[in-house]
Amino acid sequence: MQAISKILPKRISGEQLFMLSVLVVNGGNYLYNLLMGRILGPEKFADAAILITFLLVLSFIAMTFQLVTAKFSVLFENGTLKRFIGRTYVHGALFGVFMGAAIFIFAPQLQQVFNTSTAIMFKVFGIGVPLYFLMSVNRGVFQGKKEFKSLSITYQGEMLSRLVITFTLLFLSGLESSVVISLGILISFGVGLVPFKYKNISLSKHIAISKAENKQVRNFFLLTAFYELTQIIINNSDILLVKHYFASYEAGLYASLALIGRIVYFVAWMFVMLLLPTVVALKKEGKPTAHVLFKYVGYIGAIALVIVLGCVLFPKTVITILFGSEYLSMAPLLWKYAVATAMFAISNIFAYYYLSLDKYVPVIISAIFGMLQVGLVAVFHKNLAQVVHMQIVAMAMLLIIQMIFFVISNRKEKRTIID
Incomplete structure (x- = not known):
């Protein structure tokens, strides 16, 4: 160890x-x-x-x-x-x-x-x-x-x-x-x-x-718990729904697809571990924090681009090496699932950044689109391709809204400093 x-x-x-x-x-x-x-x-x-x-x-x-x-x-x-x-x-x-x-x-x-x-x-x-x-x-x-x-x-x-x-x-x-x-x-x-x-x-x-400290702990706990619930919904509902709606063989194929496509998310997780204490410490000292967000979004964006390109160019090779020929029917969907996961991973960094700053709007945004993903997959599951497409729609909308919130929030903060 x-x-x-x-x-x-x-x-x-x-x-x-x-x-x-x-x-x-x-x-x-x-x-x-x-x-x-x-x-x-x-x-x-x-x-x-x-x-x-x-x-x-x-x-x-x-x-x-x-x-x-x-x-x-x-x-x-x-x-x-x-x-x-x-x-x-x-x-x-x-x-x-x-x-x-x-x-x-x-x-x-x-x-x-x-x-x-x-x-x-x-x-x-x-x-x-x-x-x-x-x-x-x-x-x-x-x-x-x-x-x-x-x-x-x-x-x-x-x-x-x-x-x-x-x-x-x-x-x-x-x-x-x-x-x-x-x-x-x-x-x-x-x-x-x-x-x-x-x-x-x-x-x-x-x-x-103190009562003030207890309240601070309680509020952050509830906010974090709510956000982690949205993480559970977004990151795991597809596998559970596929296991429920499809036969075991198809569910096993989809599980292999999800495992490969989530490489981006698992790599992004290590940046979340580093981001939170850094942002909290900077806020405590009264220093700016946006540069930390930009740094980690840049890292994840670059990693995501490499992984998605690999899935686009060599889908059959990737699946054969990792899981074997039994799973090759998932090759056409591999890059699409990787795109959905990449968008989720980047939007996740925005949400954890604001969570570190005790801002709850991005958490509510994630919850809304997490439920949207569940609803879309529950209604549209004619085949595994449709399941993946519904996730792309939900995650694209989530990332766009998170970025818009950041731009608006950042402008407000700059105006407050000028005033």
Whole structure:
């Protein structure tokens, strides 16, 4: 887990180390999914894709706790910070227990809704949910304090343990593949808790957090939770709807398409991790922040352009190398899905930027277009191509509106400074 940090020269900054680590983690997660698609085939991969989607949904929900912890780790200090972190751990654990219990209890119903081979996979997954919320709060502390080495280790540990454990059990045990995958996910959550800095925690009631600070935390939590809900809808509703409306074989094909096309989004995620604490710190110091937004939008735009061009020029090559010839029917849709994801990734940077500044309008905009995407796919799903086209329409409109909001908001701020 610490191999990357040991190999690199000491002059590399913490941000550069984290970016490299995220690329390694994303590469490992991609390898995990690609091997799964090749080994299991389209039908069984459809079940695996549901668990992977559940994991993504969980990560978005838990990201609320991580971002709240990260932001106020920048703003709070000393005893107030320790008290805040301790309280956030308690709230995260309680929410995780509630959510995990719900998944465990309603596992049979989830099996019916998503047409999976067994309900046990949902029960095993549910057991691990509380650990994931604890892990997310822990990561939030590292993110806010810019302890990028420790943050990198938690992500590397989660990824590597899931990769090794899952494929070891797939080859050595006789368990159902979906159960093996859920076990690998469960164990990886525990490994991802390392390192865990218990000295950052205080549950002492003698350390008070003022009413104004409590209100600030509550408002940001609700705003972030609402935005992460829109992320869940936009980023995962298509796979869940396709699994519901289409046969397992087609759902498995679509899952492979989604996995390749989302490369842009997963790369963009590392910039979000860097953007939030930077913007919050600059705002705290009264310094301008727009240049941070421009920098990361530029990075993501350039990466997205390269990926989309690759999907346009070599779709069959990309699919054959990554998933195999069984999935080649998805080649014509690959670049289109990548375009939809690229637009979402860029609009996402705008939304997180304003979230860092406690501005809620972009969050509402995302929610509206997230629901629009669900509505369009629910109505127009004659075939998989139509599903992708509906996402392009929704994400194009979302990006345009986010950019218009930025231009209007930026003009208002300049006028206020002049006046």
